[in-house]
Amino acid sequence: MPPSRRELLAALACAALTGCQASGGGGTGAGATAPVRPAGSGASAPGTSAPAAPDGSTIDGSTPDAPATDGPPGSADPPPGAASRAGAVARADLVSRYGQAEPTSWGFDGPGVLSRLAADDGAIALTFDACGGPQGNGYDEALIGFLRERRVPATLFLNSRWIDANPPVFRALAADPLFEIANHGTRHCPLSVSGRSAYDIPGTRDVGEVVDEITGNRAKLTELLGHPPRFFRSGTAYLDDVAARIVSDLGEHFAGFTVNGDGGATFTAGQVHDAVTAAGPGAIVLAHMNHPAAGTAAGIATAVPRLLDEGRRFVRLSDAAP
Template identity: 55%
Template sequence: MGKSIPTPIETPITTGISKEIPIETPKETTAAPAPAAMDTPTIPSAASSDQSSSPSPAFTTLEKTLIERYGNAKPKKWGENVPGVRTHLTTKDQVIALTFDACGGKEGSGYDEKLINYLIKENIPATLFINARWITANKDIFAKLAANPLFEIENHGTEHRPLSVNGKLAYGIAGTKNVNDIIHEVKDNADQIEKLTGRRPLFFRSGTAYYDDIAAEVVHDLGFQLAGYNVLGDAGATYNTDQVYKALLKARSGSIVLAHMNHPEKDTAEGIMKAIPELQKAGYRFVLLASYTLN
C-alpha cells in the first residue's frame, strides 16, 4: 500500500463506542442474514444531528492536535488510490462486497427503490455509503435501511467533497480547503449516522472517492478506514445496463464494487439484477465490508 499511515491519536472523540476494528480471521458464513421487516423506527430528524451541538473537550483537543500536526503539510499524492485507501477484502473466499453510494444534493438525492427491493428479495447484503444531504432528503427511507440487517450504513461525507488540504477539484467538485474542513467533512456525518442509528460508521468514502495523502492520514487519525474499490460498477451512474453487467462480471474473490443507489432514473439496478445471478452461478457470495478486514 505504499507509505505507512501513522498510528491513530489516542484521544477519543466519542464515548461509549470503540472505533478500533479487531484484526482477526473473519468467520465463514453460509448464508446472508435474513432481511428485517422494513418498519420505520422512531428516530430524530436528520437535521437535528450533533452538528449543531458544542464539541466535546476531547474532540476539541483532537482537532487542535490534527491541525497542528498537518496544518503545514504539503500533499505529494492525489487520486483514488493514495496510501491508506483499502480496495480489497483480505480473503481467498469467493466473496464480493457490493457498495452503493448515496450522494445527495446536486449529485442526486433520489432513491433507487427497484435496486434496494431486489437486494432485499434476493437476500443480498450490501454496504451503503450515505451522505448527510441524502439523509436529510430521505430521513424515513434512511431509517428503514438502517433497520435492515442486510445493509451496513457507512459514511459518504457531510457535503460530498473530495478530501484535500488545498481545495483541489475532482470531477468539477471542489475539495476541502484545509485540515479543519477535512475533519468536519468526515466527523459531522459520522456523528449524525451514529445519533440516528446507534452505530458509529467504521468506513469513510469521500465524494468522488478522491483524496490527497495528507487527508488520508487525517481520516486514519480520526479512527476511520478509507474504503476504496477495485470494480467500478456504474461510473457515477452513467453506465447503461450492459456496461454495469459487464463491469460486475469482472469481480473476483475479495472484490469491492462501487455503484450508486441515488439515481433511480439510470440503469444501475437493471445491470446489477442481470449480473448477480451470473456471479452466484459462478460460486460467488455477497458480504458486508465489516465482515472482512480490508487491504
Template identity: 45%
Template sequence: MSFDRRAFLGLSAVSAAGLLTGCGPGEARGAASTLIRPEPPHPVPSPDPTQTSEPSESTGQQEPPSLEELQAQHGQQQPQEWGLETSGVITSFTPSGNQAVLTLDACGGRGSGGYDAALIDSLRQAGIAASLFINKRWAQENYGITQELIEDPLFEIANHGTQHKPLSVTGQQAYGIPGTESLEEAYAEIMDNQQFFRDSFGLELPFFRAGTAYVDEVAAQMAQQLGTPVVNFSVNGDAGATYSATEVQRAMREVGPGDIVIGHFNQPDSQVAAGFGQALQEAAERGIEWMTLSQVL
C-alpha cells in the first residue's frame, strides 16, 4: 500500500466562518471533517518504467501502474466504504483567499446528451471559470462542442467516465444504477474515456468523477494512482439538474471559500442555467473567485 495522503483542514476554515450552518440540499454537504488530498494531485505520466508505485514528491511525476500491477496490489481487497465521500475522494480544498470551484458534469446517454448553451454562454460572458467533467458518450455525441470547450481557456476538462457507471470494484449500485463489477471494469471506466480524449483531442484529463459520483475507496485509490484523482463536491448546486432556479440560488448561497460546487451542463430544458446565472452573480458580489480545480489543488 503506497497511497500517500495528507489530511488538511479546508472545511474547518469554512466552518469557522459560520458558512456550514444551515446546510443546503445535497448529500455531500459538510459530513467530512478530515479531507484527503492526494500527492501529487495529478501526476503526468513519465517515461520511466521503473517508477510504478511510489509517487515522487520531488518531481510530481510517475508512470501510471498497469492493470496487472493494480490487480496484484488491490485484487484481494474488499472495499469498506461506498458513497460520495469515501477515503481518497477530494470534496473541498484549502483556499488561500475567497476561491471556490464550479464543476459541471455532462453525463451523456439517453436523455442526458444535451448541451446547455445558455449556461456555458453565461459563464463566458461573466468570465467565470469552471471544471467540466465530460463522459465519453457525451463527447462523442457533442464532438464539435467538446472541441470548443477544450479550446476555451476559461474551462478545464475532466473525466466523467466511459459508461457513466458508479465506480465500484464489486458491483455496488447507486440510485438503482449498477456500478462497475470488478477492478478491471472500474479501470476501463476511467481509462477508456481517458484514451478517447488522448486520441481525439490530445488531452490528458487530470481528474475523475464517476457517474452518480458514487465510488468505493479501492477504486478511488486506483483512480489516484492512474493520475486522475476522484473529485466530488461540498455543495450540491442543482441536485442532478432537478432544482428550480430558486433552489439553485438557495443552494449556492451556502458557497464559501474552499467549496467545490457540482452542477450539470447537459440539461438545457432544466432551470439550471437560470438559477446559476443569478447565483453566480450573487456569489461574485460576495467576493467569491471562481477557479478551476487545477488552479487550487
C-alpha cells in the first residue's frame, strides 16, 4: 500500500533535514516548444521587444546543469541511510502516482498556484528571484540596501546555484527578519513532466525530475535555515498542471505573480517604476536581485515611496498567504 500524504510529507521532511535528496538531470526532451505568454500574466512596458522570461532567463543565457548520472532520468540510487530510504519511498510514490498523467496546461498558472494575495487591505508582496548560473550569480546590493533602509519586507526566491556562489550574502539575508527565503529550484528548470521548454530553457523531463528540482534545493534550504521553505517558484515561472499538483503534494505553495516588475531584469528604471506603481492591492510583484546592472533597484527605489504614499503596505508572502 502506498504511503499516505501525511507519511509522504513526514518522509520528505526527514530526508530534507539530511540534505540527501538527489538532483535530477536536464535535457530538452521530445516535444519542447516555444512558450506562449498567457494574457494578463504580467505587466509589460512600452518600448520593449520580444518578452523576456519573468525570471530573467533570457539575460542569464545559461542552461540547467547536465545530468548527474549517465543513466535514465533520476536513476541514481540514493545513498544509504534511513532518511535517504524515506526520501526514495516518497519520490517513488509520486512517480507512481503521476507517472502516466498527461498535462493539460503549460504557462504561469495551475492548480494551487498563488498569483494574488488573499488580503484585501492594500497589501502588496514584493518577490525577488536570484536565478544562479554563469550569468545569474550577481547580487544587487543597492536593491537590498534600499529595502533595509526603508524597512520594506520581501520574499527572496533563491536558486541552489546562487546560494552556492554567495554563501556570506545568503547567511546575512537568512538572518534578516525583513526577508523570507523561498525555493527557486535546484537547477532553475521550467517545471514540466514531459520535457517542455520555456524561453529556450530546458524543462524537467519527467515526474522524477520535477521532484528532484523541488526537493534538491528544499533540502539545502532546510539544512541552512533549520526549517523547510514554504514557497516555490520554478525557473521561468513556467509549469504544467501535473507539476503544480506535485508541488502541493510536497508541502510547498507555488508562487506565481500578478505583475512582472522588471521584465526579467531587462526593464529600465522608468519601466520598473511604471510596472510596480501599477500594482493594485493584493498584487504579487516579480522582480530580480541577481542583476545589479539592471534598472530594478532604481525603479523600486522610486516606486515604493509612491505606493506607500498611496496607502499601500508591503508584506512577505507568508504574512498574507495560506
